[in-house]
Amino acid sequence: MERRIRVFVVEDQPAVLAAQVRLLETSPAVELVGTACSGEEALRLAPPALPQVVLCDLGLPGIDGIETTRRLRRLAPPPEVLILTVFEEEERVLAAIRAGAAGYLLKGAALPRVVEGIQDVCAGGTVIQPSLARVLLRHFGSPNVVQQPGSSLTPRETEILQIIGKGLTNREAAEVLGLSRATVRTHLEHIYGKLEVTNRVEAVAEGIRQGLIDA
Template structure:
């Protein structure tokens, strides 16, 4: 379970415009041997200048930056350095912005004031390819996803007669996949899901890949949304 951190610590770059909060985050994280703080920035512009030089694994990014927003930083970092995972720090009344950050490529989000052990766990989670969704914001985000129009294309002219037995709307999930998707909807991380289901993290990631493929989505938020739309799970 510690393969990602066994050889070297995770390189973390912290972007926060309020120096008091920044110092507090550094104090919380610097005591963890699995984490190496490779740099800090007080603005998005400064962060973009330093990312290629510092080569971080994970960017801890304040969503409410002045001038250049955390959303814009996310978009540019993922466009230029897609290997960098981005973990957003947010507050309760920023769910619209969180949604945009997730769409722009952020791998997850944490509320400001999250305990240090949860921050470290989230950093490990996104470094390992996972996504972090906190239950305290998950339902509010899902409401936004559910009111979006269906992006499926609509035929503009009649096609050949449909077959007598129409194709199913989605590939059925297995009982284990449905169970895992329900846990994800509650904000459970890969590590927590592995413990709850008595499975390895590698097996959890495999199940997630199958869920994404069957639901034709690319991340946890979309998977939960599709699961709700199709009546597979509830929140």
């Protein structure tokens, strides 16, 4: 059996936090090692708990989710941070990504998607949703650069890039394409290398710029 991933949750609304705790406790892939209701509390309680992944709300009282993310990422070892958010917070999500977050999950997401996101970032991946695409364009630059005829991506790599640009997880992409998750991860590593990026966020932005993904 694979070792469970150590997860810490930061959420200021007690009812939402309780729901998240109940959800995570049903997963054999996750070990819940602590919770906090504020950024200050998270920065005090998370370090001794040694979480591998922190689920962090953006709208925290006092130290907000962006600054909390920045400080959590300074820990040794630094946990991966997944932002918990709603659609209307895209600009703040981007600020959290710049602060070191590995991506974001929508509040109310089903357990399989939450666990998949946790597993993805724990393995060095990034979790994004398609609604972030236009904000990525504004942040990473103009989309007016068109794809060159001799694109370095293979047809399969281009297909996978387009799929992750729609917000699908590695598991979902594997199911759509009839591949194993390990094969999808290998293709993603090749995509990152060819596009000279380090994660999904940058890969999707570069794919949009090159005309490989429709914004």
